[in-house]
Amino acid sequence: MEYNxxxxxxxxxxxxxxxxxxxxxDIPQFFINANETVSLxxxxxxxxxxxxxAAYTRxxxxxxxxxxxxxxxxxxxxxxxxxxxxxxxxxxPTEVLILNHLYIGMVAVSAFVFVIKKKEKKLxxxxxxxxxxxxxxxxxxxxxAYYYNPSxxxxxxxLGVGVTVFAVLLFLMILCKEVxxxxxxxxxxxxxxxAFKDNLTGLGNRAAYDRKMEEIRxxxxxxxxxxxxxxxVNGLKHINDNLGHYTGDKIILGAxxxxxxxxxxxxx
Numbered sequence: 001m002e003y004n005x006x007x008x009x010x011x012x013x014x015x016x017x018x019x020x021x022x023x024x025x026d027i028p029q030f031f032i033n034a035n036e037t038v039s040l041x042x043x044x045x046x047x048x049x050x051x052x053x054a055a056y057t058r059x060x061x062x063x064x065x066x067x068x069x070x071x072x073x074x075x076x077x078x079x080x081x082x083x084x085x086x087x088x089x090x091x092x093p094t095e096v097l098i099l100n101h102l103y104i105g106m107v108a109v110s111a112f113v114f115v116i117k118k119k120e121k122k123l124x125x126x127x128x129x130x131x132x133x134x135x136x137x138x139x140x141x142x143x144x145a146y147y148y149n150p151s152x153x154x155x156x157x158x159l160g161v162g163v164t165v166f167a168v169l170l171f172l173m174i175l176c177k178e179v180x181x182x183x184x185x186x187x188x189x190x191x192x193x194x195a196f197k198d199n200l201t202g203l204g205n206r207a208a209y210d211r212k213m214e215e216i217r218x219x220x221x222x223x224x225x226x227x228x229x230x231x232x233v234n235g236l237k238h239i240n241d242n243l244g245h246y247t248g249d250k251i252i253l254g255a256x257x258x259x260x261x262x263x264x265x266x267x268x
Contacts, residue, residue, distance in 0.1 A: 005055075005059055006056055006059040006060055006174065007174065009052040009053075009055045009056040009059070010052070010056050010167075010170055010171070010174065012049075012052045013049050013052040013053055013056060013167065013170075014167050016045040016046075016048050016049035016052065017045075017049055017160075017163050017164065017167060019041065019042075019045040020042055020045035020046045020049065020160075021160050023038050023039070023041050023042035023045065024042050024160070036086075039093065040082070040083075040086050040093065043082050043093035043094075043097070043100075044079050044082060044083070046100055047075075047078040047079045047082060047099075047100045047103070048075075048079055049163075050075055050100070050103050050104045050107050051072055051075035051076065053104075053107055053108075053111075054068050054071040054072045054075060054107045054110075055068070055072050056170070057107070057110075057111045057114075058072070060128070060173065060174075060177070061111070061114055061115055061128070063114040063115075063117065064110065064114045067110060067114075068110070071103075071106065071107055071110065074103075075103060075107075077099075078096070078099045078100050078103055081096050081099065082096060097146075101139065101142075101143050101146075104135075104139055105136070105139055105140075108132055108135045108136045108139060109136065111128070111132045112129065112132045112133065112136065115128050115129055115132065116129070122176075122180075123176050127169050127170075127172050127173040127176065128169070128170070128173050130169055131165070131166040131169035131170055131173070132166070134162050134165045134166050134169070135162050135163060135166040137162065138158050138159050138161060138162020138163065138165075138166075139159060139162065141158045141162075142158040142159035142162070145158055195207060196208035196211060200249060200252060200253065200256075201252060201253060201256035202256070203256050203259065203260075229263070231255070231259065233251060233252065233255050236248055236251065236252070239251055
């Protein structure tokens with residue numbers, strides 16, 4: 001469930017990135033004549049993507065739970081300020097853009113600090129560190145470019161490239177974690193199977209017998225017919241002592257095969 005939520009936030013993050021990049025370009029003017037609305041969507045997309053980044057970071061890192069929740073909540077302040085200014089015609093979104101820049105920087109730096117604090121860093125964590133560093137550098141360059149030349153538009157290019165690289169690295173990070181999760185599940189299934197099997201013969205061991213008897217006690221009824229067959233290999237100790245354990249193992253394997261041949265389809 002947690003990883004499904006992480007995928008949701010990552011997906012939303014990417015959607016807002018694409019929306020922001022499109023609205024920041026000249027593409028919309030070829031289809032619609034609503035520059036103010038397009039500009040509003042651009043600023044809102046830029047302000048909301050940081051919220052999903054904070055939520056994604058909280059789930060993936062499993063560190064700083066309260067802090068990243070706090071960042072997710074306060075992240076909605078900027079979109080509300082932008083909407084309020086637009087609807088009431090109080091201010092232009094560019095006048096409060098510094099709030100969004102500060103918020104994205106705060107989330108990125110927080111993510112970097114918490115991932116660096118993790119003692120054990122695997123490939124996924126290194127990808128995340130690289131991605132966060134990319135977004136920090138891209139944001140810093142974008143800020144310098146914007147405040148140096150607000151109307152140049154080059155700030156969007158730097159931030160767009162940085163965010164895109166960051167998104168790709170996040171996807172790779174999730175893939176690494178998914179592969180790790182699948183591998184762990186596979187190993188758990190193997191260990192679970194080995195726990196109820198005899199290593200030599202592959203037949204069920206004492207634990208498998210106890211589990212089966214417990215199933216019968218829990219799910220059985222008075223009309224159920226249960227037959228228990230007890231077999232023994234005579235002289236096994238004598239064989240091991242005089243002919244060696246290799247010969248004894250061959251006797252056990254032969255007995256196991258006899259059991260399979262006789263009862264393999266009729267019981268456990």
